[in-house]
Amino acid sequence: MTDLISQNGNGHHAASPEPIRDSAFADAGGEGRAAIPRPRRSRLRVTLVVPAMNEENNITWVLGRLPGRVDEVVLVDGHSTDRTVQLARAARPDIVVVDQRGVGKGAALRTGFEAATGELIVMMDADGSMEPAEITSFVTALERGYDFVKGSRRLPGGGSADLTAIRRLGNRALTSAVNVLFLVPFSDLCYGFVAFRKDRLEQLALTAQGFEFETEIAIHAVKAGLRIAEVPSVESPRRYGASNLHAIRDGNRVLRTIARERLSRRIRPVVDSFQLQDLMTPLTTEPAN
Numbered sequence: 001m002t003d004l005i006s007q008n009g010n011g012h013h014a015a016s017p018e019p020i021r022d023s024a025f026a027d028a029g030g031e032g033r034a035a036i037p038r039p040r041r042s043r044l045r046v047t048l049v050v051p052a053m054n055e056e057n058n059i060t061w062v063l064g065r066l067p068g069r070v071d072e073v074v075l076v077d078g079h080s081t082d083r084t085v086q087l088a089r090a091a092r093p094d095i096v097v098v099d100q101r102g103v104g105k106g107a108a109l110r111t112g113f114e115a116a117t118g119e120l121i122v123m124m125d126a127d128g129s130m131e132p133a134e135i136t137s138f139v140t141a142l143e144r145g146y147d148f149v150k151g152s153r154r155l156p157g158g159g160s161a162d163l164t165a166i167r168r169l170g171n172r173a174l175t176s177a178v179n180v181l182f183l184v185p186f187s188d189l190c191y192g193f194v195a196f197r198k199d200r201l202e203q204l205a206l207t208a209q210g211f212e213f214e215t216e217i218a219i220h221a222v223k224a225g226l227r228i229a230e231v232p233s234v235e236s237p238r239r240y241g242a243s244n245l246h247a248i249r250d251g252n253r254v255l256r257t258i259a260r261e262r263l264s265r266r267i268r269p270v271v272d273s274f275q276l277q278d279l280m281t282p283l284t285t286e287p288a289n
Contacts, residue, residue, distance in 0.1 A: 045071045046139055047118030047198075051100065051108035052126035053078030056087055057240035062124075063091040065132040069139050070122070076100050076112040084126075105192070106213030110206055113198075122195040128239035129162055130193050137231045137279045138195035147200050147226035150186075150218055151193030151233030157276030158188075158232035174215070174254055181262045182222050186230065190214055190254060193233050200226055212253040219261045231274045 048070045052059055063073065075088050078100045088095050098115045100108040109123055120142050124130045134151070141149040153160040163171070175189040192214045196204070203224040208216040221228055 044120050044143065045118040046120045046122060046135075047072040047074060047116035048135065049074045049076065049109060049112035049116055049121060049123045050126045051076040051078060051105055051112065051123075052080065052084050052088070053100075053108075054080045054082045054084060055126040056080075056082040056084045058128040058238070059084055059088050059126055060091045061128050061239060062126055062132055063088060063095070066092075067133055067136050069136055072096065072116065072118050074098060074112045074115045075126075076108040076115075078108055102209060104209035104213075105211055106206070106208035106216070109213060113201055113206075116198060119198055120195060121198050121201075124193050125238075129236050131234060131236070134193070134231075134233055135195075137233075137274070137276075138193070140279050141229045141231055141274060142195055142197060145227065146229040148196045148221040148228045149194065150188070150228070150230055151191050152186075152188035152230040153191060153233055153235050154187040155230060155232040155274070158234055160235040162235050162237045174258065177255075177258055178215070178219065181258065182219060184222055184228075186218065188230070189218060191233070191235070194218075196221070196226075200224070208257065210253055212257040215254045215257050216261070219258070223261070229274060231279065232276050 046069055048066065050059075050062065050073065052075055059075075066073070073092055073094075074096045075085070076098055077085055085097055088097065096115060098111055101111045102108075112123070113121060120139060122135050122138055124132070124135070130151075138149045138151070152158050153163070160168075171188065171190045175186055178184065178189055179186055190211075194214070194217060196217075200221075203226070204217060204220045205224075206213070206217060206220065
C-alpha cells in the first residue's frame with residue numbers, strides 16, 4: 001500500500017484523512033493500489049479558467065460542451081481583436097470576462113486564478129484541443145481528496161493527435177528530467193489541462209509568464225507537498241487557427257524552469273494515476289468492509 005501522508009508547505013508531515021479501501025486508484029508507478037483519502041461530503045463550487053486571444057472560431061464550441069459540474073467560467077481575454085468576448089458572452093451569459101495582465105499564457109492564467117470564486121479551479125485552453133467533458137474527471141479526483149490534478153496524454157485512456165515528433169520527443173525528455181530531479185513518476189509534463197484546490201494557490205507560488213507555466217505549476221505542486229493525481233486526457237489538434245507554441249523556444253524556457261526549480265529544496269510527494277474506469281464508478285462516502 002502506497003504511503004499517502006502528505007507534507008505541508010513547511011515540509012512537516014500531516015496525517016492523511018482515513019483512506020477508502022478497495023479503491024481502484026493505482027499509484028503512478030504502477031505498483032499495487034494506493035489508498036486514497038475519504039472524499040469530502042459537501043459539493044464544492046467549480047471555476048473554469050480559460051485564457052483566450054482571438055479564438056472566435058473555437059470559443060463557442062468549448063463553452064457549449066462544458067459539463068454541468070462547472071459553476072463559473074472566467075474568460076481571460078488577451079486583448080482579442082476579433083469577436084472572442086462577444087461570442088463567449090452569447091454562449092454563456094454568466095461568464096466572467098477579465099482582461100489579461102502581462103504577456104503570455106502564464107500571466108493570463110494567474111490573472112484568471114485571482115478572479116475565480118470557486119473552491120476548485122480547472123484550467124484549460126480555448127482552442128478546442130481539450131475535451132471539456134473531461135473536466136468531470138479532474139473534479140472527481142479533487143473531490144476524492146487530491147489537491148492537484150494534471151491531465152496526462154500517456155495514461156491508458158489518454159492520447160494525442162496533435163503532438164509532432166519533435167514535441168513528443170521533447171516532452172518525454174523534459175518529463176524524464178523532472179522525474180529524475182524531483183523524484184516523481186509523472187507520465188506527462190507539458191500539458192495545460194490542470195485542476196487544483198483554490199486554497200492551495202498561495203502554496204503554488206506561481207510566477208511564470210509563458211508556456212513554461214505548465215511545468216512550473218506541476219513542480220511547485222511537488223515542492224509544496226500537495227497530494228497529486230494524474231488523469232487520462234485526449235488531446236486533439238486545435239479546431240481553427242495556428243498555435244503560438246514554438247517547440248524549440250518554449251522547450252528551452254521549460255528546461256530553464258526545471259534547472260531553476262532544482263536549485264531549491266525538494267519534497268518528495270506521492271503521485272497517483274487514475275484509470276478511466278475508476279472515474280466512472282460511484283463515489284462512496286464510507287470505507288468498504
